[in-house]
Amino acid sequence: MGLDSASFLLRYCVAGDGMNAYMSYKVSTQTTLPMFLNKTFSVRRRFSDFLGLYEKISAKHSLLGCIIPPPPQKSVVGMTKVKVGKEDSSSAEFVEKRRAALERYLQRVVAHPSLLQDPDVREFLERDELPRAVNTQALSGPGLLKMINRASDAVNKMTIKMNESDNWFESKLQEVENEEQLLRRLHAAVDSLVNHRKELCINTAVFSKSVAMLGSVEENSALSRALSQLAEVEDKMEQLHQQQAFSDFFILAELLADYVRLLGAVRCCFEQRMKVWQRLQEAQSTLQKKREAEAKLLWANKPEKLQQAKDDINEWESKVSQYERDFERVTCTVRKEVLRFEKEKARDFKQHIVKYLESLLHTQHRLVKCWEAFLPEAKAIA
Numbered sequence: 001m002g003l004d005s006a007s008f009l010l011r012y013c014v015a016g017d018g019m020n021a022y023m024s025y026k027v028s029t030q031t032t033l034p035m036f037l038n039k040t041f042s043v044r045r046r047f048s049d050f051l052g053l054y055e056k057i058s059a060k061h062s063l064l065g066c067i068i069p070p071p072p073q074k075s076v077v078g079m080t081k082v083k084v085g086k087e088d089s090s091s092a093e094f095v096e097k098r099r100a101a102l103e104r105y106l107q108r109v110v111a112h113p114s115l116l117q118d119p120d121v122r123e124f125l126e127r128d129e130l131p132r133a134v135n136t137q138a139l140s141g142p143g144l145l146k147m148i149n150r151a152s153d154a155v156n157k158m159t160i161k162m163n164e165s166d167n168w169f170e171s172k173l174q175e176v177e178n179e180e181q182l183l184r185r186l187h188a189a190v191d192s193l194v195n196h197r198k199e200l201c202i203n204t205a206v207f208s209k210s211v212a213m214l215g216s217v218e219e220n221s222a223l224s225r226a227l228s229q230l231a232e233v234e235d236k237m238e239q240l241h242q243q244q245a246f247s248d249f250f251i252l253a254e255l256l257a258d259y260v261r262l263l264g265a266v267r268c269c270f271e272q273r274m275k276v277w278q279r280l281q282e283a284q285s286t287l288q289k290k291r292e293a294e295a296k297l298l299w300a301n302k303p304e305k306l307q308q309a310k311d312d313i314n315e316w317e318s319k320v321s322q323y324e325r326d327f328e329r330v331t332c333t334v335r336k337e338v339l340r341f342e343k344e345k346a347r348d349f350k351q352h353i354v355k356y357l358e359s360l361l362h363t364q365h366r367l368v369k370c371w372e373a374f375l376p377e378a379k380a381i382a
Contacts, residue, residue, distance in 0.1 A: 006031035008106045010099050023047055023079070023095070025102065029125050033116075041126060047074075049130055050102055056120040057109070065269050065333035066115070067341055069108035070261045072101035093249075100250060104258060111344070162274050166331070172338055173270045180263040187256035194253055197245035201238050208234035222381045229377045233370050240363050240370075247359035255352045259345065266341060269334050276330045280323040287316040 009028045014021050028042040050071050058068045078094035106125075110116050124130065164170045208231050215227030294309040 006033055006036075006107075006110045008103050010103050010106075012095060012099050023098070025099070027106070027125065035117075035122065036126065043125065043128060045124070045130070047098070047102075048132070049124065050105065052130070053109075053120060053124045057115055057118055060118070061114055062268060062272055064114075065272050065330040065337060066112070067262070067265050067269050067337045068115075069105060069112070070265055071105045072098055073261075097250075097254070100254065101258075104254075108262075162277055168335070169270065169273070169331075173267070176263055176266050176270070176338075180260060180267070183256055183260050183263065187253060187260060190248065190253045190256060194245055194248045197241055197248055201241045201245060204234055204238040204241060208232075208238060220381075226377045226381050229374055233374045236370050237367070240366055244359065244363045247356060247363075251352055251356045251359060255348065259348075262341070262345075266338065269337055273327075273330050273334050276323070276327045280320070280327050283316060283320045283323050287313065287320050290316050 007030050009030075011026045011028070013024050013026075015024045023046065025045050025047075026042055027045050028040070029036075030040050032039065051074075054068070054071045062068050075094065075098075078091070078098070109121060115121055211227050211234060212231035215224050215231060218224035218227055290309065290312045294306065294313060297305050297309055
């Protein structure tokens with residue numbers, strides 16, 4: 001942990017019984033940041049609390065053009081397996097995947113200079129008990145309202161074309177959309193690789209047992225010994241394939257999945273800038289109508305209504321000025337946010353790709369050593 005930073009460790013447990021069971025996470029924080037009262041502290045949180053934190057900070061900071069790191073997605077299937085007590089590899093993988101994803105989510109939140117200062121973030125990390133998050137259910141009233149708002153925003157995007165005065169934003173948005181599509185395809189390919197590696201583990205285990213059984217009934221002692229050694233080698237191969245599948249998933253596949261969602265968050269900050277621009281256009285249009293109405297009153301010689309018309313013009317001139325400042329501020333924020341995101345993405349990808357290549361190299365090195373050790377046994381068969 002570097003100077004003035006924070007790191008998190010999440011441990012999980014299942015609370016409750018049957019379909020009332022839920023995952024509880026112990027969030028342990030170790031920090032050197034001066035804003036916290038203690039250097040180390042822990043709290044208990046549920047998954048809905050993480051979603052509630054996202055909703056709170058998103059409601060405030062996304063309006064300003066900030067990139068809000070998204071939390072892990074809900075999984076009804078994964079949680080159902082946990083609730084009914086089905087203990088298999090997929091259930092254990094789901095639990096570990098969510099735990100690690102929540103750790104990364106918190107790390108990205110506190111790495112954001114604006115979000116770090118948010119009192120809701122500090123409360124989430126330090127306060128023993130939080131109010132129950134009620135807006136995180138997809139079919140709740142607020143959840144349905146969010147779905148309607150997203151649909152409305154999508155319609156506005158299709159019907160209103162922004163006259164972009166800065167080519168940087170147009171080209172960057174195109175880059176983000178293209179990269180998101182490419183990362184989705186790459187993630188699908190890596191996900192397929194993980195599944196094939198898991199199948200290889202299963203088939204290698206079957207092969208190892210079959211060879212061991214064959215060696216146990218073989219009458220030629222040298223061949224029997226070689227088959228037994230081959231079974232042991234294949235057993236080690238299975239373990240190495242399992243370890244590599246773990247690295248494929250948690251080092252590479254999860255990185256890509258995170259950045260698919262993060263690029264979606266980057267798109268959202270561009271969309272927020274467009275919303276502010278649309279509000280400015282609407283205000284300018286209203287101001288123009290108010291001025292036209294004043295001109296008609298002057299032409300019709302209706303002095304009794306002129307003062308109200310002038311007041312309306314002053315009000316909308318003030319709004320236009322405020323919305324112009326808002327648009328300039330959001331434009332500046334989005335530019336800074338995108339540049340910061342690109343630097344973090346480059347650093348993240350470098351660290352994970354190097355780590356992944358090292359895992360591949362380590363696996364291949366151990367594979368070679370296993371086969372080199374077995375080679376004399378194969379040559380000794382008479």
